[in-house]
Amino acid sequence: MNSFTDYIIPLLTVGVLVYAAIKRVDVFDAFCDGAAEGLKTCVDILPALVLLLVCIGMFRASGAVETLTAFLKPICAAVGFPSEAMTLVILRPFSGSGAMAVYNEIAASTGADSFAERVAAVLIGSSETTFYTIAVYFSAVKVKKTRYAVPAALTADLTAWIVCGAVVFMFFGG
Amino acid sequence: MKILLIVIPVVSLIFALVNGRISEMSAGILDKSGEAVELVISLCGIMCFWCGIMRVAERAGLMEKLAKLLKPIVNFLFKSTKNNAKATALITANLAANILGLGNASTPLGITAMRELSNGSDSASDDMILLAVMNTASLQIIPTTAAALRAANGVSKPLDILPCVWIVSVYAAAIAIISAKVMGKLSRKRDRNE
Incomplete structure (x- = not known):
């Protein structure tokens, strides 16, 4: 399935190394120089990341996602969105593995190719673990004031489910 | 961010008490500290x-070539990259890796791009926010x-959802x-009025 993308990294690696050698770059020296900086970045990221991931973990463990979902069920029923998939909408920004577990539950209970299963799969395929991404990216630059980063990212995440439900309905029916 | 770091734990504690999940929360805190280390490792x-590879590419002059490729689009979206070929190239490479689904490559490139955009301030610039936010949207083709996940759950044509995705x-x-x-514009307007 991924035969095309499997070629990219090997070809890119060999291509860069050969091209640099032709240009008479000291490849070994340059690589080690860059790699050392990569290592330093990783060490820099860790302290902030521990705090941010603990916050995410506390929220996930508190059951707040489930409470919120129960609260939003009437809205789902009103617009014809599968309420099982609403848990996924709320959980997805916090937890990648949690989202996969919820997908598996939905697929097992409603069956393959059901409306809820397709909506859940599209949600997973078209979104990222938003809070992880923001935590990792801003830990790297030691930024304390992220200003409007979280609101902007969540505006996209928390409106995409409406489009998701509508698009799956258009293509496959309810 | 500072507010979130107080609000999220407090809200979590309240929910955990109401839902009777305080032991899960206790375990969650310890698990996530370990998970942060695992993630970094x-x-x-x-x-x-x-x-390392990007440094080799940079010294061979490949970064300027890459930067030229998508320069109009990247410079249009990221205003501070006009005179910064390295940042332009890193953002281009980060977005390209996302689109191709090379998650392992896109994160290091994105982090390096963030550091290139940084001027040492503790406040995020508009371009940093835009890059992070674009990375929270999943732009991959496949x-x-x-x-x-679908194949594992017995779906016969797992990719029939492609157009929807x-x-x-x-x-x-x-x-x-x-x-x-829009939020960037609003926050600048507010700053000016103060």
Whole structure:
């Protein structure tokens, strides 16, 4: 399935190394120089990341996602969105593995190719673990004031489910 | 961010008490500290590798070539990259890796791009926010994780959702970019009025 993308990294690696050698770059020296900086970045990221991931973990463990979902069920029923998939909408920004577990539950209970299963799969395929991404990216630059980063990212995440439900309905029916 | 770091734990504690999940929360705190270390360790090898390869590419003059390729689009979206070929190239490479689904490559490139955009301030610039927000929208052509999950659950054509995923991804990315731009403008206006 991924035969095309499997070629990219090997070809890119060999291509860069050969091209640099032709240009008479000291490849070994340059690589080690860059790699050392990569290592330093990783060490820099860790302290902030521990705090941010603990916050995410506390929220996930508190059951707040489930409470919120129960609260939003009437809205789902009103617009014809599968309420099982609403848990996924709320959980997805916090937890990648949690989202996969919820997908598996939905697929097992409603069956393959059901409306809820397709909506859940599209949600997973078209979104990222938003809070992880923001935590990792801003830990790297030691930024304390992220200003409007979280609101902007969540505006996209928390409106995409409406489009998701509508698009799956258009293509496959309810 | 400072407010969130207080609000999230307090809200979590209240929910945990109401839902009777205080023991899960206790375990969650300890688990996540360990998970942060695991995440950094799993990132460390590829981070070193890609930063090494990018440095080789930079010294060979490949970064300028890459930067030229998508320069109009990247410079249009990221205002501070006009005279910064390295940042332009890193952002281009980060977005390209996202689209191709090379998650392992896109994160180190994105982090390096963030550091290139940084001027040492503790406040995020508009371009940093835009880059982070674009990375929270999943722009990949083939949603491999979703396809694998569907196949594992007995779906006969896991990729029949492709057009739907594309539409929702493009919608989410567009909304992410537009809301970042609008919120950036609003926050500048507010700063001026103060």
